[in-house]
Amino acid sequence: MKYTHREIAFLTQHGKDRLLQPLFTETMGCSLVRATGYDTDQLGTFTRDLQRPGTQIAAARFKAHKAIELTGLPIGLGSEGTFGADPVGGLLPWNTEILVWCDSTSQLEIIGVAQGPGGGFQQTVDCEEDLLAFAEQAGFPSHGLVLRPDDANNPNIYKGLQEKSTLIPAFRATLAMSRTRKVFAEVDLRAHMNPTRQQMIKRAAEDLIAKLRSPCPRCEAPGFSEKDLIAGLLCALCSNPTRLPVAKVWRCDACGFAKKINAGDTERADPSRCDLCNP
Ligand SMILES: [Zn+2]
Ligand SMILES: [Zn+2]
Structure with a gap:
């Protein structure tokens, strides 16, 4: 297997290196060698004080390349998480974690992904009782909280x-600053403040490691893995092709x-x- 006993440059500020080191x-x-000297918050934060430019993969790839540049090591790792609504029903808060592995020697890039319910708890409160009820629902104190006056965009x-x-x-201070006598409370989504997210990042690392340990049968390069699904599984009733996958392409x-x-x-x-039997 390639890539055993190597030093991997990792640009992270919120303890993800300590989280993932045992797995690697x-x-x-x-x-994992922590790359220092670059503030990853420049690439965007979860608290909307800075918006992230570009896609999730582009952000993780940028961090991996930056880690290589800062350490001089040939292999870099970059991590990026996003939070939104679940892709199926759009009702559950949803967390997607990506880890990009870049080998600057061979130009090979391998991406680990994990996604599932997570994050997203937020509420406007106006008294300590409501704040504590929200805190309990949001997983406080193992999960950190973020407070600010009035609304989601107050700086x-x-x-x-x-x-x-x-x-x-902090609640009293934000309430005192508020024009509307309300405080906007939400879960801190930074990795070191959020054990739910830590589990998702670990799952993304497991996915990445499984791909790293999967060599191509022809050239032996790591990263031989599922890349596409081919739709068209036949319906049991009418035998026409459905949108369900009939094959996976590695x-x-x-x-x-x-x-x-x-x-x-x-x-x-x-x-x-089936779109024909059950339109
Ligand atoms: Zn190959
Ligand atoms: Zn059918």
């Missing part, structure tokens, strides 16, 4: 509140070798998923 040690014997932010002894004074980015694999769960699609 156990599976590959790699050590007077108190971040990283993880104790009642700091939460209450592909090597280094040499282009591809292999079609049966999608496998069922032989035929349930008619409830």
